[in-house]
Amino acid sequence: MTGKADTPGPRLADDCFAGPQKLLRAEEALAAILGAAVTVAEREEVPVEEAGGRVLAEEIAAPQDVPAFDNAAVDGYAFAHASLAHPGPTRLAIAGRAAAGHPFEGAVRLGEAVQILTGAMVPEGADTIVMQEDVETADGHVIVPAGAKPGANRRRKGEDVKAGSVILGPGHRMRPQDVGAAVSLGRGRLKVRRRLRVAIFSTGDEIVPPGADLPPGQVYDANRPILRALLAPLGVGLIDLGVLRDERGRVQAALEDAAARADLILTTGGASKGAEDHVMASVEAIGRLHAWQLAIKPGRPLGMGQIGDTVFVGLPGNPVAAIVCFLMFVQPLMARLQGETWRPPLRVRVPARFEMKKKPGRREYLRGIGVREADGTLTGVAKFPRDGSGILTSLREADGLIEVAEETTRIAEGDLVTFLPFHAPGLM
Numbered sequence: 363m364t365g366k367a368d369t370p371g372p373r374l375a376d377d378c379f380a381g382p383q384k385l386l387r388a389e390e391a392l393a394a395i396l397g398a399a400v401t402v403a404e405r406e407e408v409p410v411e412e413a414g415g416r417v418l419a420e421e422i423a424a425p426q427d428v429p430a431f432d433n434a435a436v437d438g439y440a441f442a443h444a445s446l447a448h449p450g451p452t453r454l455a456i457a458g459r460a461a462a463g464h465p466f467e468g469a470v471r472l473g474e475a476v477q478i479l480t481g482a483m484v485p486e487g488a489d490t491i492v493m494q495e496d497v498e499t500a501d502g503h504v505i506v507p508a509g510a511k512p513g514a515n516r517r518r519k520g521e522d523v524k525a526g527s528v529i530l531g532p533g534h535r536m537r538p539q540d541v542g543a544a545v546s547l548g549r550g551r552l553k554v555r556r557r558l559r560v561a562i563f564s565t566g567d568e569i570v571p572p573g574a575d576l577p578p579g580q581v582y583d584a585n586r587p588i589l590r591a592l593l594a595p596l597g598v599g600l601i602d603l604g605v606l607r608d609e610r611g612r613v614q615a616a617l618e619d620a621a622a623r624a625d626l627i628l629t630t631g632g633a634s635k636g637a638e639d640h641v642m643a644s645v646e647a648i649g650r651l652h653a654w655q656l657a658i659k660p661g662r663p664l665g666m667g668q669i670g671d672t673v674f675v676g677l678p679g680n681p682v683a684a685i686v687c688f689l690m691f692v693q694p695l696m697a698r699l700q701g702e703t704w705r706p707p708l709r710v711r712v713p714a715r716f717e718m719k720k721k722p723g724r725r726e727y728l729r730g731i732g733v734r735e736a737d738g739t740l741t742g743v744a745k746f747p748r749d750g751s752g753i754l755t756s757l758r759e760a761d762g763l764i765e766v767a768e769e770t771t772r773i774a775e776g777d778l779v780t781f782l783p784f785h786a787p788g789l790m
């Protein structure tokens with residue numbers, strides 16, 4: 363089912379993440395990532411029922427109008443508007459019935475009406491429909507009140523989609539409404555990009571797998587399960603290599619294995635400058651590595667590299683920094699690798715319900731708590747009081763990130779700040 367690669371040749375330019383040696387601004391880092399990464403996921407075909415969440419790899423055009431015929435928007439009576447007396451009401455003879463899937467055979471003549479159900483084809487000769495609740499019937503006749511507008515309650519052929527129009531294009535991640543639209547155009551199968559293969563593992567002599575005993579000085583491997591949870595909604599093929607002992611030979615073998623099987627390798631920890639780290643050293647030995655220092659907080663160190671055609675990202679070890687860097691840099695990278703059109707996340711401007719001072723030169727991602735009225739209306743954003751990048755509580759309590767620009771040095775209560783909500787609970 364997997365199509366042949368449609369991106370022949372090297373997938374990545376050699377040394378594509380080479381960047382300047384100074385602190386990289388967030389937008390420079392993003393531009394470098396978007397500029398270097400190319401689509402690696404081949405096309406494949408899936409039944410439309412399984413296309414939800416997949417990245418479309420073709421244009422979807424309408425071969426015919428949707429709806430394909432004029433139909434009733436309500437249960438009621440269909441007739442020619444020209445039949446109505448002025449001023450009304452008008453008594454029309456009921457000539458038959460049209461139900462969804464069971465059209466009325468024949469034409470509706472002047473002075474006649476046809477009983478019609480929602481979704482049924484509007485019979486020839488009729489152009490207007492009145493709701494069942496608005497009429498009276500007796501002796502095989504319907505009494506239509508005055509005031510029906512011509513064309514009332516009629517859904518027109520092509521009013522949803524016109525024949526020939528292109529409704530979706532390559533790079534679009536299919537949402538439920540897109541799946542429905544594709545089906546309504548007659549599609550049974552869709553060309554999509556195959557799932558990205560993503561390998562993850564954790565290293566660190568202090569890292570202990572979930573659920574194990576915790577000796578003094580050790581910490582649980584929270585980052586790998588965090589990465590899995592971050593990757594789950596993106597629908598990837600996951601290669602979880604677990605927690606690796608911090609030993610050069612093992613780490614290098616794991617990286618070689620991962621590079622042979624995955625499009626992307628994600629690790630956390632050991633990303634900071636000068637770290638005695640086998641992961642970074644191994645990537646350097648068998649591929650290329652650039653130790654980026656980003657002008658952002660949290661999340662300064664970011665290892666960007668490649669092993670053959672496989673992209674390597676070494677996220678910072680502190681969990682908050684790892685998550686922020688995943689959201690801001692890995693998601694756009696994955697979009698690129700999968701041929702998905704990347705769009706910047708939604709940024710809303712809301713009044714600050716906090717104040718702060720900051721040094722210029724660095725972009726900060728504060729953890730934001732939406733201030734909401736009882737009905738959910740957002741009226742401002744508060745900041746979680748503690749900023750440490752090891753304080754996972756800050757993200758657990760947060761509804762999103764507050765993005766504070768590099769040049770900003772002070773935020774006063776009521777100033778408009780940029781808020782990036784994690785998601786709109788309960789909606790698509």
Ligand SMILES: Nc1nc2c(c(=O)[nH]1)N[C@H]1C(S)=C(S)[C@@H](COP(=O)(O)OP(=O)(O)OC[C@H]3O[C@@H](n4cnc5c(N)ncnc54)[C@H](O)[C@@H]3O)O[C@H]1N2
Binds near residue numbers: 583585630631683
């Ligand atoms: N002298 C310097 N020290 C540090 C710098 C620096 O530039 N110079 N940068 C700081 C910043 S900012 C960050 S972020 C961290 C990032 O360091 P690493 O990516 O090298 O990460 P580690 O040192 O390995 O670990 C940091 C922290 O995260 C914990 N960790 C690591 N892996 C996991 C895991 N799988 N699950 C849960 N927690 C994990 C680890 O125990 C450490 O507490 O460096 C600063 N220092």
Ligand code: MOO
Binds near residue numbers: 662
């Ligand atoms: O990158 Mo670090 O997040 O500030 O601890």
